[in-house]
Amino acid sequence: MSKFQSRISGGAVYIIAEVGVNHNGSLNRALQCVDQALLCGADAVKFQTFNSKKLVTRHAQKAEYQTENTGDPGGQLEMLQQLELSYSDFIEIKRYCDKREIDFLSTPFDEESADFLNSIQVDALKISSGDMNNIPFLQKVDQYERPIILSTGMANLNEIRESLEVIAKSDVSLLHCTSDYPAPIEDVNLLAIRTMAAEFKKVIGYSDHTKGIEVSIAAVAIGAQIIEKHFTLDRSLPGPDHQASLEPDEFAALVKAIRKIEQSMGDGVKRCMPSEESTKSVARKSLVAGRAMQAGEQIQEQDVVIKRPGTGIPPKYYFDVVGKILSRDVEEDQLLSREDFE
Numbered sequence: 037m038s039k040f041q042s043r044i045s046g047g048a049v050y051i052i053a054e055v056g057v058n059h060n061g062s063l064n065r066a067l068q069c070v071d072q073a074l075l076c077g078a079d080a081v082k083f084q085t086f087n088s089k090k091l092v093t094r095h096a097q098k099a100e101y102q103t104e105n106t107g108d109p110g111g112q113l114e115m116l117q118q119l120e121l122s123y124s125d126f127i128e129i130k131r132y133c134d135k136r137e138i139d140f141l142s143t144p145f146d147e148e149s150a151d152f153l154n155s156i157q158v159d160a161l162k163i164s165s166g167d168m169n170n171i172p173f174l175q176k177v178d179q180y181e182r183p184i185i186l187s188t189g190m191a192n193l194n195e196i197r198e199s200l201e202v203i204a205k206s207d208v209s210l211l212h213c214t215s216d217y218p219a220p221i222e223d224v225n226l227l228a229i230r231t232m233a234a235e236f237k238k239v240i241g242y243s244d245h246t247k248g249i250e251v252s253i254a255a256v257a258i259g260a261q262i263i264e265k266h267f268t269l270d271r272s273l274p275g276p277d278h279q280a281s282l283e284p285d286e287f288a289a290l291v292k293a294i295r296k297i298e299q300s301m302g303d304g305v306k307r308c309m310p311s312e313e314s315t316k317s318v319a320r321k322s323l324v325a326g327r328a329m330q331a332g333e334q335i336q337e338q339d340v341v342i343k344r345p346g347t348g349i350p351p352k353y354y355f356d357v358v359g360k361i362l363s364r365d366v367e368e369d370q371l372l373s374r375e376d377f378e
């Protein structure tokens with residue numbers, strides 16, 4: 037079992053700081069992101085590995101969100117060339133992640149980049165939503181038999197099923213996702229996490245493109261086992277993804293909240309919890325003598341009242357007690373006990 041597999045099967049939510057291209061083409065900034073993600077408590081830091089000319093044509097236009105976030109209507113190729121890191125940069129990032137003991141993940145966008153990431157033993161390959169129906173590419177990465185995280189933005193269940201049939205050799209986790217940056221709250225559809233878990237019997241997570249931390253927290257509460265959230269050192273930096281990213285203090289708050297939610301989930305068994313025991317005797321009620329009575333009297337309904345504390349006979353036995361004969365005297369407002377009856 038790989039380090040990644042052991043961590044996601046360990047019960048704790050696996051939290052990925054998605055740097056992506058928020059390093060803006062700077063190795064130094066990428067390494068700073070690793071440091072900050074680790075300080076925030078992330079389990080992994082994720083990048084994007086690509087050759088711009090192999091990823092897009094020279095005529096490819098930016099997505100609407102990319103144009104809005106960069107303020108530049110130019111093409112994708114020019115933008116991506118400014119955000120591209122070299123293979124030697126990624127070797128350095130991988131070494132640094134190993135040294136700092138944080139998982140290194142990356143999304144390859146072409147077969148050559150996938151081969152490269154496999155050669156440096158990336159902890160897991162992340163397949164983007166845009167490639168989940170790229171059958172030749174999926175066949176390629178399945179040959180590595182390396183852990184795969186498959187993002188499912190824009191997809192329906194049948195498309196996910198088709199992708200899983202292609203990468204059947206690999207250990208696959210699925211991420212629900214809404215592919216817009218930032219994603220509109222009304223399009224998040226978090227309940228799809230439960231649908232996917234029931235349908236595919238895989239580790240299911242959530243790749244969060246919304247603003248803020250609330251939706252990621254909610255995703256954990258309904259069962260997400262992996263959370264991926266875009267991470268930046270400074271949201272005011274130029275670039276396509278900074279606006280949908282968390283800064284370090286926000287990411288640290290997200291990690292802290294997720295760890296609290298994990299503690300609150302429990303095992304699903306409905307029972308009185310240890311912290312409730314002292315409250316139970318104070319808040320619940322018991323059967324109490326409504327008046328002073330003497331031994332030999334038969335108890336009538338009006339003779340029994342129900343009051344706190346809950347240390348006597350529970351109220352559910354009210355009708356069992358009515359009609360019984362007292363074996364000894366009782367005072368008004370006295371808690372009744374089994375020894376009071378013949």
